[in-house]
Amino acid sequence: xxxxxxxxxxxxxxxxxxxxxxxxxxxxxxxxxxxxxxxxxxxxxxxxxxxxxxxxxxxxxxxxxxxxxxxxxxxxxxxxxxxxxxxxxxxxxxxxxxxxxxxxxxxxxxxxxxxxxxxxxxxxxxxxxxxxxxxxxxxxxxxxxxxxxxxxxxxxxxxxxxxxxxxxxxxxxxxxxxxxxxxxxxxxxxxxxxxxxxxxxxxxxxxxxxxxxxxxxxxx
Amino acid sequence: xxxxxxxxxxxxxxxxxxxxxxxxxxxxxxxxxxxxxxxxxxxxxxxxxxxxxxxxxxxxxxxxxxxxxxxxxxxxxxxxxxxxxxxxxxxxxxxxxxxxxxxxxxxxxxxxxxxxxxxxxxxxxxxxxxxxxxxxxxxxxxxxxxxxxxxxxxxxxxxxxxxxxxxxxxxxxxxxxxxxxxxxxxxxxxxxxxxxxxxxxxxxxxxxxxxxxxxxxxxx
Numbered sequence: 001x002x003x004x005x006x007x008x009x010x011x012x013x014x015x016x017x018x019x020x021x022x023x024x025x026x027x028x029x030x031x032x033x034x035x036x037x038x039x040x041x042x043x044x045x046x047x048x049x050x051x052x053x054x055x056x057x058x059x060x061x062x063x064x065x066x067x068x069x070x071x072x073x074x075x076x077x078x079x080x081x082x083x084x085x086x087x088x089x090x091x092x093x094x095x096x097x098x099x100x101x102x103x104x105x106x107x108x109x110x111x112x113x114x115x116x117x118x119x120x121x122x123x124x125x126x127x128x129x130x131x132x133x134x135x136x137x138x139x140x141x142x143x144x145x146x147x148x149x150x151x152x153x154x155x156x157x158x159x160x161x162x163x164x165x166x167x168x169x170x171x172x173x174x175x176x177x178x179x180x181x182x183x184x185x186x187x188x189x190x191x192x193x194x195x196x197x198x199x200x201x202x203x204x205x206x207x208x209x210x211x212x213x214x215x216x217x218x219x220x
Numbered sequence: 221x222x223x224x225x226x227x228x229x230x231x232x233x234x235x236x237x238x239x240x241x242x243x244x245x246x247x248x249x250x251x252x253x254x255x256x257x258x259x260x261x262x263x264x265x266x267x268x269x270x271x272x273x274x275x276x277x278x279x280x281x282x283x284x285x286x287x288x289x290x291x292x293x294x295x296x297x298x299x300x301x302x303x304x305x306x307x308x309x310x311x312x313x314x315x316x317x318x319x320x321x322x323x324x325x326x327x328x329x330x331x332x333x334x335x336x337x338x339x340x341x342x343x344x345x346x347x348x349x350x351x352x353x354x355x356x357x358x359x360x361x362x363x364x365x366x367x368x369x370x371x372x373x374x375x376x377x378x379x380x381x382x383x384x385x386x387x388x389x390x391x392x393x394x395x396x397x398x399x400x401x402x403x404x405x406x407x408x409x410x411x412x413x414x415x416x417x418x419x420x421x422x423x424x425x426x427x428x429x430x431x432x433x434x435x436x437x438x439x440x
Binding site: 103106107110117119166169170173177178181182185186188189192193196199201202204205208209211212215216219220 | 440
């Protein structure tokens, strides 16, 4: 039973992701989803309360796939700039099939208190995994491996990746090539900033940034 | 005639902004707008092709009001950190009445190739004015007044302000107090970064950032 239930859920998710890609968010109704998956509407609603839960599932899967794609590409002999670039580009590769769906997803994500938001309580596990990938970038790279990493630094790298994602969603250039260049260009800039934050002249600035992030996280 | 036409247009804009604040974007139809302004629907459409043009008008007015509010508050004896903080907070003060309408406005703004976007061709004059305000912050403040300002720096400050705005739109805390803290905290961090970019150790990093912005601006 558990296995069958898991298979039905999986079938619904796969079908929903295909419909989102092929028909977009508006046209993908729960009715159409049930019909395409060959299950009853009641059954579809048993697994997912609505489309937003499927969008959340998409976000979770994109995170997973991003991590699976990026991890084997991280090189122990590479520097932070190069490994970070690899991770950013792997993220863009992963999201690529969903570009036409991106602005709808963004709209859902930006609604305040939306479960779909990457900043929501519900997204905490997916977010932790994504931040974990950034932590891995820091511990893999030869120039940052032995550095004592501030607990907030992986989170800031993830935030930079969210910025790249925002640019990607609204990027009107063919194949989102401007975002590709942004990822290539921003990776060495971030790596240099990390290096600078360890020099006496940058230490105070870094401390201010981390203190601000702490202060904001504590503001409710 | 020109004066009367200008008055009708103004009446429509004022009415639309009030309806956006009071009823939100969805409920503000062109029909309701015409009725509330006491003009015919034909007349309303003569001035504005649709609601999106009114959203664009709102963006333009917010920029103007932001500038008018911020300029007299800039102090010649203050440092960049303080004047920048003043400008960021003045922006939040200006947008405050429209917070409930913010995520709709953001959705319109993020649609690729949307005229409403602050990055669009249509928004170029409003954007130039907003970037101009940042230029003024640099030339007003006593620690940056005599500095040779890179042509891209005011644009980057404006981009940081766009980041604060994005945080504001999605800020669920009462009175958007987290965004207020972000503005207070980020202003001295930006000022310190600007100072650092003039030291030998930061010069190369700053050059990389400006080169990246140039490269992205040239990518179509």
